[in-house]
Amino acid sequence: MIVRQLSDIRRTDRLVKSKGWDSARLLLKGDGMGFSFHITTMYAGEELRMHYQNHLEAVFVLDGIGTIEDLGTGEVHELSPGVMYALNNNDRHIVRPESDILTACVFNPPVTGREVHDENGAYPAAVDAPALKVAVNS
Amino acid sequence: MIVRQLSDIRRTDRLVKSKGWDSARLLLKGDGMGFSFHITTMYAGEELRMHYQNHLEAVFVLDGIGTIEDLGTGEVHELSPGVMYALNNNDRHIVRPESDILTACVFNPPVTGREVHDENGAYPAAVDAPALKVAVNS
Numbered sequence: 001m002i003v004r005q006l007s008d009i010r011r012t013d014r015l016v017k018s019k020g021w022d023s024a025r026l027l028l029k030g031d032g033m034g035f036s037f038h039i040t041t042m043y044a045g046e047e048l049r050m051h052y053q054n055h056l057e058a059v060f061v062l063d064g065i066g067t068i069e070d071l072g073t074g075e076v077h078e079l080s081p082g083v084m085y086a087l088n089n090n091d092r093h094i095v096r097p098e099s100d101i102l103t104a105c106v107f108n109p110p111v112t113g114r115e116v117h118d119e120n121g122a123y124p125a126a127v128d129a130p131a132l133k134v135a136v137n138s
Numbered sequence: 139m140i141v142r143q144l145s146d147i148r149r150t151d152r153l154v155k156s157k158g159w160d161s162a163r164l165l166l167k168g169d170g171m172g173f174s175f176h177i178t179t180m181y182a183g184e185e186l187r188m189h190y191q192n193h194l195e196a197v198f199v200l201d202g203i204g205t206i207e208d209l210g211t212g213e214v215h216e217l218s219p220g221v222m223y224a225l226n227n228n229d230r231h232i233v234r235p236e237s238d239i240l241t242a243c244v245f246n247p248p249v250t251g252r253e254v255h256d257e258n259g260a261y262p263a264a265v266d267a268p269a270l271k272v273a274v275n276s
Binding site: 004032086 | 140141142145169170173175177194200208210220221223225227229242246
């Protein structure tokens with residue numbers, strides 16, 4: 001059994017910080033679960049254009065609001081706590097957070113943890129993120 | 139792209155209610171993601187003895203407190219918002235919620251949605267769950 005605390009993970013190199021978002025990788029490929037599990041924040045005011053060609057991803061919104069545009073269909077969906085989107089067709093998409101959006105994300109196949117490091121050429125410094133209120137009405 | 143809202147899912151037969159817990163299945167095997175994704179509540183005061191022999195499961199606590207006992211090692215871990223546990227060895231375990239514990243859960247291989255139905259011999263009635271405050275300090 002693996003037991004981890006988000007606030008601990010955020011103090012390690014499992015927290016990846018990039019332009020417009022950060023992601024705390026609670027489970028990576030090396031953990032052997034067959035998926036990876038991340039708590040990811042997308043920052044207010046950003047326009048995040050994404051296309052995971054080699055991964056399927058599910059994203060569950062814990063807090064915050066914004067929109068996601070499906071570039072395949074042109075549809076725009078509202079994001080708010082309790083909304084899940086799943087990129088089951090490696091969908092090209094743009095997320096536009098109005099506020100910071102806190103999410104739980106699952107990747108299949110699992111992320112190794114090297115992807116963003118390789119792109120940026122370095123490990124980012126560990127940072128302390130501000131506390132975020134989570135507001136899923138179940 | 140699949141987009142779903144938890145409150146909608148809770149009004150369908152994708153909400154499964156059993157002794158001591160309920161689970162809203164936002165993604166099932168049929169969705170083709172290679173994992174299933176559930177928002178599960180474990181009820182205060184219950185003692186939930188579990189052993190998934192055929193699935194690996196990760197659980198991220200969104201709200202509530204309690205403990206998990208690893209029956210393989212005898213270790214007891216505290217559960218609170220921000221804690222994740224992963225049953226990477228099909229670990230036998232007992233969860234003892236002190237309050238209702240709201241979680242995000244991932245299963246590999248994905249749950250089909252029939253497991254609890256088969257056990258109980260029927261689909262449960264759809265119910266409206268009370269709103270729960272979520273309090274992950276990220």
